[in-house]
Amino acid sequence: MAARAATTGIIGSDGFELHPADERAMLEEVHHFEQPQAACIEALKIVQRRHGWVPDGAISAIARVLGIGPAAVEEVATFYSLIFRQPVGRHVILVCDSSSCFLTGFDALKQALVTQLGIDYGQTTPDDRFTLLPVCCLGACDGAPALMIDDDTYGPVSPDDLPGLLEDYP
Amino acid sequence: MTGAMASQRNSLRYRSRLMQPESERSADTHPLTWRLRDDGEVVWLDEYLGKDGYQSVRRALSEGDPQAIIAAMKDANVRGRGGAGFPAGLKWSLTLQGDDMPRGYLICNADEMEPGTFKDRLLMEQQPHLLIEGMILGAYANNSRSGYIFLRGEYVESARVLNQALQEAREARWLGNDIDGSGFDFDIVVHTGAGRYICGEETALISSLEGKRANPRAKPPFPGQSGAWGKPSVVNNVETLCNVPAVILNGADWYQALSGDRTDDGGSKLYGISGPVHRPGLWELPMGTTGREIIALAGGLRGDHKLKAWLPGGASTGFLLPEHLDLPLDFDTVGKEGSRLGTGLLTVVPENQSMVALMRNLEAFFARESCGWCTPCRDGLPWTVKLLQALEHGEGEEGDIELLDKLAADCGPGLTFCAHAPGAAMPLETALKHFRHEFEQGITQSRGPAHQDPIPVGSV
Numbered sequence A: 001m002a003a004r005a006a007t008t009g010i011i012g013s014d015g016f017e018l019h020p021a022d023e024r025a026m027l028e029e030v031h032h033f034e035q036p037q038a039a040c041i042e043a044l045k046i047v048q049r050r051h052g053w054v055p056d057g058a059i060s061a062i063a064r065v066l067g068i069g070p071a072a073v074e075e076v077a078t079f080y081s082l083i084f085r086q087p088v089g090r091h092v093i094l095v096c097d098s099s100s101c102f103l104t105g106f107d108a109l110k111q112a113l114v115t116q117l118g119i120d121y122g123q124t125t126p127d128d129r130f131t132l133l134p135v136c137c138l139g140a141c142d143g144a145p146a147l148m149i150d151d152d153t154y155g156p157v158s159p160d161d162l163p164g165l166l167e168d169y170p
Numbered sequence B: 001m002t003g004a005m006a007s008q009r010n011s012l013r014y015r016s017r018l019m020q021p022e023s024e025r026s027a028d029t030h031p032l033t034w035r036l037r038d039d040g041e042v043v044w045l046d047e048y049l050g051k052d053g054y055q056s057v058r059r060a061l062s063e064g065d066p067q068a069i070i071a072a073m074k075d076a077n078v079r080g081r082g083g084a085g086f087p088a089g090l091k092w093s094l095t096l097q098g099d100d101m102p103r104g105y106l107i108c109n110a111d112e113m114e115p116g117t118f119k120d121r122l123l124m125e126q127q128p129h130l131l132i133e134g135m136i137l138g139a140y141a142n143n144s145r146s147g148y149i150f151l152r153g154e155y156v157e158s159a160r161v162l163n164q165a166l167q168e169a170r171e172a173r174w175l176g177n178d179i180d181g182s183g184f185d186f187d188i189v190v191h192t193g194a195g196r197y198i199c200g201e202e203t204a205l206i207s208s209l210e211g212k213r214a215n216p217r218a219k220p221p222f223p224g225q226s227g228a229w230g231k232p233s234v235v236n237n238v239e240t241l242c243n244v245p246a247v248i249l250n251g252a253d254w255y256q257a258l259s260g261d262r263t264d265d266g267g268s269k270l271y272g273i274s275g276p277v278h279r280p281g282l283w284e285l286p287m288g289t290t291g292r293e294i295i296a297l298a299g300g301l302r303g304d305h306k307l308k309a310w311l312p313g314g315a316s317t318g319f320l321l322p323e324h325l326d327l328p329l330d331f332d333t334v335g336k337e338g339s340r341l342g343t344g345l346l347t348v349v350p351e352n353q354s355m356v357a358l359m360r361n362l363e364a365f366f367a368r369e370s371c372g373w374c375t376p377c378r379d380g381l382p383w384t385v386k387l388l389q390a391l392e393h394g395e396g397e398e399g400d401i402e403l404l405d406k407l408a409a410d411c412g413p414g415l416t417f418c419a420h421a422p423g424a425a426m427p428l429e430t431a432l433k434h435f436r437h438e439f440e441q442g443i444t445q446s447r448g449p450a451h452q453d454p455i456p457v458g459s460v
């Protein structure tokens, strides 16, 4: 199946309007692969970069751009842990809960996050500032315990470091 | 105020690093890392070319014999550094090639998510051109039409460095059409993932690359016969591919000799260690270095604790004991001890750590990361977590440990679609074997109805 040529104003379900620049970025991505479907994960990320998450309406819009069925997009969107299907805060904190962090203070760090933010995994602070999620080993085990805030990786992080660190993400 | 906080942000930022200074590394002994800088900055193209960069490609393409690359890799016996230790030369010799065959893909597995593993990140963030050079050789040997670096989404810095290095290589014509005047065309795309450990399993990786759910595929056909979009595809780990240039430049005998008489496996290895040690980190050392040597390099355990157990190469390897510290860490030796070398990055467990709690942590990881395809993995692992949680809180029931034995056995090699479940079983089986008494201490109740009620999928 071939991806469609670039147009403007793809409208998904729920009145979702795909930004023309995002459509172009998706079509650009398609060139890297034998089949347009391969651009699906990147397309979801493109939407997420603009909106912070992937609303339902974006699924059918992406499906139209790539020339595949909406179910093919939806099953991918719900499989991958870094594609968010509900709104998240302005900043996403991914805290590593794997073995090396577990052995070097993860429990205390997680507890401090929960206390200071007043939320647990999968929740967003009432001011929409932070969402907290667990993540697999960040490949920073020599800096355990480790976490990511947005695109930045930190470690080792102690509970005492948190207030100052979070301050940088308004 | 803001200034102080900004500096805290910078001082907390994680930076990948090698523990050996430049003065201790040389081209003869440290093929993977000798070019790395003490300041940890990226070795970009100019510097890389000044340090013999791309010379292996120049030589191999001018000689014009792809099969010779495969032969050299076979003779050197470079074993896969992604964890399984499969000989790369043998894999390459099985890739379908020929005039009647479409050219396929060379795929670099850069999904690094095995708990306790942080080696590929260093190679990509500080020395991207060595990987690119290795991939060009791999592509030439396997007649691949293009390459993908399948990179985990969280490695934002790796993506930035790799893409800039690919652009440099294209501009200098080490990538693209007619590389170095040889007539060989090849280019590389970085594909970033969106989470899920299972993407690192090579057939799941191919599913994911095609834009599908990362469910593994049946083997055979192996990727070398039918991989991405049905074309012959070669999947190799970052570190494996980074070994190729030096093998081609210096030869198989030199490579074999790097490990001296420590082991039959040749070459050097990025070994590392994490957990409560004084100086966790990464070193390039001869293959067959021992656990004792690596722990010594890390300055021993924190708080003067004694070592209770260790994982030789990530969460999916089996626990070893202090008595195993003098074994050469190579694939076959560690395999004979009921574990696996895995990624070769050690995780240490101090004497005061509860093995039950640690196992609960490990199995919660495997349960969450199951792709959900096979029952022992999808349903058995959450059940395992539930039993371990009960034992951890002293609420275990009689029969729980036998049940754990059974759940682990059901996940053993050959019983599930991919090696994720056996990877979950191995640490559990070895923990139950070596530290059974700790699990028994968690049993305080007679057998009740809890066993009829495994918790639903996704709730751990």
Ligand SMILES: Cc1cc2nc3c(=O)[nH]c(=O)nc-3n(C[C@H](O)[C@H](O)[C@H](O)COP(=O)(O)O)c2cc1C
Binding pocket: B079, B080, B081, B082, B083, B084, B085, B086, B088, B109, B110, B111, B112, B113, B114, B197, B198, B199, B200, B201, B202, B203, B235, B236, B237, B238, B240, B241, B418, B419, B420, B423
């Ligand atoms: C669940 C699972 C996860 C894996 N994750 C990775 C990974 O992140 N990186 C990697 O190189 N190999 C990983 N592997 C191993 C790959 O399946 C494959 O053996 C490897 O990429 C082959 O490359 P090599 O021979 O160069 O090691 C994983 C295997 C399994 C079963």
Ligand code: SF4
Binding pocket: B198, B216, B369, B370, B371, B372, B373, B374, B375, B377, B378, B416, B417, B418, B419, B420, B421, B422
């Ligand atoms: S063993 Fe687990 S991860 Fe592997 S295919 Fe089966 S369910 Fe999926």
Ligand code: FES
Binding pocket: A096, A097, A098, A099, A100, A101, A102, A136, A137, A138, A139, A140, A141, A144, A145, A146, B115, B116, B117
């Ligand atoms: S276990 Fe947390 S970064 Fe590796």
